[in-house]
Amino acid sequence: MWGSNFVGTSRVCEEGIYVVDKDDAVILKKAIMRSKRVVVIAEQYKFNSEQSSPYKLADCSEIDVLITDNKLSEAYRKWFKKTIEVKYIKVKEGE
DSSP states (O other): OEEEEEEEOSEEETTEEEESOHHHHHHHHHHHHHEEEEEEEOOGGGGSOOOOOOEEEEOGGGOSEEEESSOOOHHHHTTSOTTOEEEEOOOOTTO
């Protein structure tokens, strides 16, 4: 088992987290399965994305920590387990 695994995603929805690339999905799924703690990095717009991201990495319930740039709405927060740790990182424009 590995420690924490950081995962970027192209889309987050009620069904889970998704990526665009099949090869990335294969590698990241294995990494998630072997990790003690899964950390997902997703900007707020990825929760509203209509982008075609067909490859599912994990259910939202498998995520231990979410790093995002805006406060998570209650509707989105319900997708995750109650114990999820949400970290907000506000980035100034131009950085």
